[in-house]
Amino acid sequence: MPANVIDGKALAQKLREDMTEEVSQLKAEGIMPHLTVIIVGDDPASKTYVNGKKKATHQTGISSDVIEMAASVSEHELLEKITELNQDKTVHGILVQLPLPEHINEQKVIQAISPDKDVDGFHPVSIGKMMTGQDTFLPCTPYGIITMLQSYNIQIEGKHAVVMGRSHIVGKPVGQLLLNEHATVTYCHSKTTNLTEFTGNADILITAVGKPNVIKQEHIKEGAVIIDVGINRLDDGTLTGDVDFPSAAEKASYITPVPKGVGPMTITMLLNNTIKAAKGLSSVAN
């Protein structure tokens, strides 16, 4: 039987409708959630994602602004801007779009953001809290993946989840969140040998490697849940994931498409985190 397709776009839409309600309630209480996004340089993909964030906040009633900095900006200048935003009580969430130019130390920048405003969930304080199962901002793409699985009533507990990729943004945190939900987690990466031994054993397979169509039907287990985080733009301009969708869909039980799978959930969870930040700040103020 062909797989059920997990419709990330529709789920994101539904969640955003609920968030719009919540934002209007917050506004009625005198709280105006505000997100500030910093983009450095003019990478076209980053610009698209930042525009998506701006549009999504606007549609949900969250106020936002985008600070554009030249690719030549110094690390010091960027850190100063973050310090200024940390002190600004009208700003609830701060996000620095990644990647940054090579002369800027990404970790230093992430660590400069106040953990109270870390809506990306990348600060070591947020990561430490996530690892110890405490309430915190969760990284948006991994959080979106868990939300998708839960919304489709896909069992995580006791399942073997295999994560391909070990980036700070997706691979590592999604494995931790799956572990928090009581999955048995295996990480695979570029140095893993006998990769198909692992992928073929996965009840839940998360691919975040950025290589078009590397996972095919023969690499997966019958009935597996396939979550494709890859966003690969082909020469003809079309987007494709890490998974060969048509062949894998014949064998999987659930599968996410690219586009309109995991992608729309990333920005949705950012909205969720911004609302959470706004609520947190209000309780501090009261």
Ligand SMILES: Nc1nc2c(c(=O)[nH]1)N[C@@H](CN(C=O)c1ccc(C(=O)N[C@@H](CCC(=O)O)C(=O)O)cc1)CN2
């Ligand atoms: N500070 C951050 N930087 C980056 C993050 C992040 O979470 N925080 N993640 C990615 C990029 N990203 C958000 O920033 C992102 C990626 C993909 C999508 C998305 O909706 N994709 C669509 C396709 C869009 C297209 O046509 O290009 C989909 O898959 O349907 C949203 C956000 C790296 N940087």
